[in-house]
Amino acid sequence: MTKWTMAVDLRRCVGCQTCTAACKHANATPPGVQWRRVLDMEFGEYPNVQRAFVPVGCQHCDDPPCLPVCPTTATKKRPDGIVTIDYDLCIGCAYCAVSCPYQARYKTERATFAYGKPSEHEALRHDEDRLAVATKCTFCVERIDEGLEHGLTPGVDPAATPACVNSCIAQALIFGDVEDPDSNVSQLLARSQHFRMHEELGTGPNMRYIWDSADPMPDELAARVETKLEENP
Template sequence: MTRWAMVADLRRCVGCQTCTASCKHANATPPDVQWRRVLDVEVGEYPDVQRAFIPMGCQHCDEPPCAEVCPTTATRKRADGIVTIDYDLCIGCAYCTVACPYQARFKSPRGAFAYGSKPTDNEELREDASMRDVATKCTFCVERIDAGTARGLVPGVDPEATPACVNACIAEALAFGDIEDPTSNVSQLLARNQHFRINEELGTGPGFYYLWDKKP
């Protein structure tokens, strides 16, 4: 069975925020709604302190806390691991935004655009009234994945079927693929490198892995 997942190589990420910009462009999210962001943190102890950039967003959990608290079943997990939102069922209660331990959910207000009340051409092209006043988040660009796989393309290999942030990463720090396939790009990366998942101890089973060093 397919399980889509994303991998971020923290040794390669330079904090350029290109993934953030590409996500914003691809989804035309309103101000203060950022599905993909990059944290800038310090790691280590003085005098051996280093700077690390950590791409963040929806982790597409195996056990998503957001789905457990949703009173309308608008949030669901697909068989391939992608957590989706049915905007027709969402009532905008924002319970999911509180339950998410990754701060990855946002409520998109109406009439909010990058430069005031008038949308840019890109925003107007992508404007979807059903996604206003409801919970929104990263979807792993599920429309690209579904359209691509229907054409026989491979997500993570063929750009047209791959999340926009992965395509845009100038350092090739992001990878996407099927972790259930041992020959996939993400499986090979995890096999060769030490890695971790954020808040894994909560039992959420995140579908976002972070590489930090080669395996001994």
């Protein structure tokens, strides 16, 4: 069974925000909505200080807490692990946003544009179906499905790979089928120390974060990400 997973190599991420920009361009999200954003975090006390850039977004959980609270079954989980939202069923109650421990969901009540009036690009990409409903990262599911139809491999072939992964200048984002032991993401995780955000909640997040095995920082980082998200909603 296929399970799409994204690995984030925190040793390589430079905090350039290119993944954020690529996501906004690919998905035409309005101002203030960032399906892929990068947290800038510092740890320790002078002179032993560390800094980490942490890409976050929907974790496409094995047991997503956003799913059972949805009163209209708009939130669904596909057999390949991707969590989706049916905009035709969503009534905008935002129960899913409240239940998400990763603060990965957004709701835009009315159309907004970067400079007041829509630019040519914004006008072409504007989608009325995404107003007054919950939205989030989908791992660029349309790219994945179309690529598979044409025999492409997500995570290997750019046309079938999430936009944020394609854009990463440091190759810090890796995407693939974690159930395939020969996939790029499985091979990387097999030889790397990694952790998942708030794994103790039992959500089974499908973004894996890589860090040096001898460094205790991941425990502190995982514990502080939620606070950082609350400070920068």
